[in-house]
Amino acid sequence: MTYANTDKFYINGEWVDPLSSTPLDVINPATEETFATLSMGTSADVDRAVAAAKEAYKTWGRTSREERLAVMERVLEVYKRRHDEFALAISTEMGAPISMAKEEQAAVGVSHLEAMIEALKAFELEKTMPNGDTLMRGPIGVCGMITPWNWPINQIVLKVAPALAAGCTMVLKPSEMTPISAILYAEVLDEAGVPAGVFNLVHGFGPDVGSALSRHPDVTMMSFTGSYRGGTAVSVDSAPYVKRVALELGGKSPNLIFADADLESAVENGIGYVMGNTGQSCDAPSRMLVEASVYDKAVELAKAVTEEVEVGNPVEEGEHIGPLASEAHWNKVQSMIQMGIDEGATLVTGGTGKPEGFETGYFVKPTIFVNVTNDMRIAREEIFGPVVVIIPFTDEEDAIAIANDTDYGLSSHIYSGDSERVLRVARRLEAGMVNVNGNYIEAGSPFGGYKQSGVGREGGVLGLEEFLEAKAVSAF
Structure with a gap:
């Protein structure tokens, strides 16, 4: 056309x-x-x-x-x-x-x-x-x-x-x-x-x-x-x-998943929010923070969900993800994935290079890192691609501390079955938006954030x- x-x-x-x-x-x-x-x-x-x-x-x-x-x-x-x-x-x-x-x-x-x-x-x-x-x-x-x-x-x-x-x-x-x-x-x-x-x-x-x-x-x-x-x-x-x-x-938005949440739904939604638009959303919850008691199970679920994410041609109908928007951005995302490997994080799925069958176009592999600490660059810098880092926390205080330990403060997600906890944590998160249990703010609500x-x-x-x-x- x-x-x-x-x-x-x-x-x-x-x-x-x-x-x-x-x-x-x-x-x-x-x-x-x-x-x-x-x-x-x-x-x-x-x-x-x-x-x-x-x-x-x-x-x-x-x-x-x-x-x-x-x-x-x-x-x-x-x-x-x-x-x-x-x-x-x-x-x-x-x-x-x-x-x-x-x-x-x-x-x-x-x-x-x-x-x-x-x-x-x-x-x-x-x-x-x-x-x-x-x-x-x-x-x-x-x-x-x-x-x-x-x-x-x-x-x-x-x-x-x-x-x-x-x-x-x-x-x-x-x-x-x-x-x-x-x-x-x-x-x-x-x-x-x-x-x-x-x-x-x-x-x-x-x-x-x-x-x-x-x-x-x-x-x-x-x-x-x-x-x-x-x-x-x-x-x-x-x-x-x-x-x-x-x-x-x-943004480098946190996704806080507590042990009393519906874990399967929380992980699936969390991965989906990042993978949508091939990770190219400023409010993507790319830091998944998971309570330690359910961390291993969450990692298993995240791996399974991510490996089901399909990469496909944008002209085709369906729920697959497309390419990154430019060659320069593809190179940047590749360098960040390699940085995660070099920093010592564990690559669970995905990685560098293009997905099989997509040699032409700026396609990238959906990628998950675990054994990530919040001081790693992949946990602090905006990757802007389909990359999720999964970080454990011990309790509510620890979760809030990790979530707020960032130069950014655009968005956040909370998954918990305790409504009082949701409100308690939401009040303390340094973020302009808090999305709860898979529900996303509606058009007309203020979009913007704290800090940088x-x-x-x-x-x-x-x-x-x-x-x-x-x-x-x-x-x-």
């Missing part, structure tokens, strides 16, 4: 040629073949896009809640109609199996937008405070957005939807690895009648276009999802302008608040 507009940017409601550009091949990670050629922009293209957003803000920033809701409802309608196009694009550009792309990757473009529509309907944009003064909330202004490749539409919608809801205008720089889904989303916004200049799309590399956005004096907020290194770069570039910066970064996992939250009411400024008006 061929895609339109890969050589253009969407600025001020039109598909325009870059002022000057460098071509970049977009690679299908399952075939290692080029399927599109992208034009990469420069700071001059950013200047043009920001100028369009700044001009559009003069009117969009003054629209009513009802006007913005009407636009968002039309976006939702158009997106639903084109849902399968997004699934195919995501599957092609980053390797998600087509079933997963339809049911999860593309589907969140609906659920997150629906949740933001409900959040805007219920949000008090003006209210009287107990002291008699009035609290007003309004849009922060022109927003720069940088999104990653692993959940491309998920992260685009989690930024674009609240910006639209708040009355902000925006410039998006998506990952150069997954540009097609961003192009399709620009087409959806255009078809839905989002006014010219409210949403703008410029492709480019982080050090060029991303940095130009962060440094631009007319951009009042930056919203970034990606690596810790990228997040610090955005923060540094934004600092001279004292602009708001929202960061959703990495980021600043701020996405989704629902808290995600909307990120794009709003507060104003106090005295009683009169």
Whole structure:
């Protein structure tokens, strides 16, 4: 399939040629073949896009809640109609199996937008405070957005939807690895009648276009999802302008399995959450912490479950996992697996190299390590692949200590049959999300984390608040 507009940017409601550009091949990670050629922009293209957003803000920033809701409802309608196009694009550009792309990757473009529509309907944009003064909330202004490749539409919608809801205008720089889904989303916004200049799309590399956005004096907020290194770069570039910066970064999330849990279900769910999306999820519970009395049994179960995980072609329907998203990322994951072996962890299943029968494509073996201590690099660094490390703990205190002994704090999981323990442990975990007994937080709940996992939250009411400024008006 061929895609339109890969050589253009969407600025001020039109598909325009870059002022000057460098071509970049977009690679299908399952075939290692080029399927599109992208034009990469420069700071001059950013200047043009920001100028369009700044001009559009003069009117969009003054629209009513009802006007913005009407636009968002039309976006939702158009997106639903084109849902399968997004699934195919995501599957092609980053390797998600087509079933997963339809049911999860593309589907969140609906659920997150629906949740933001409900959040805007219920949000008090003006209210009287107990002291008699009035609290007003309004849009922060022109927003720069940088999104990653692993959940491309998920992260685009989690930024674009609240910006639209708040009355902000925006410039998006998506990952150069997954540009097609961003192009399709620009087409959806255009078809839905989002006014010219409210949403703008410029492709480019982080050090060029991303940095130009962060440094631009007319951009009042930056919203970034990606690596810790990228997040610090955005923060540094934004600092001279004292602009708001929202960061959703990495994780090394713990999965606490207590002896009173349904062990088979806990292990199966835990492995499944990591293997899904081929391990390329920032909130994957890649550290499985298991109470010592059931540790050996959990290892047996984990080995059996992991060896049943199928690797397959993304174009085929089914529950298999696909390739990693790029050759560079495949090399990184391979080096981390080898590091685990070198550190002395025990490889239970998987390992380095490609699975048999998948010599072409960036496929990787589902991998389990045991006899892991929390000071090993494979237990501390984000691998971002289908790799699980299993660590024993002695009691509740030990479990919490190990779980919190990390630079990250994005997500966590608890499995226990004791509801009081679940709440007790959840209160002490240094993580932005706690998922219990296989249940995952719903769309509209805040997504984000503690420590080096980021600043701020996405989704629902808290995600909307990120794009709003507060104003106090005295009683009169």
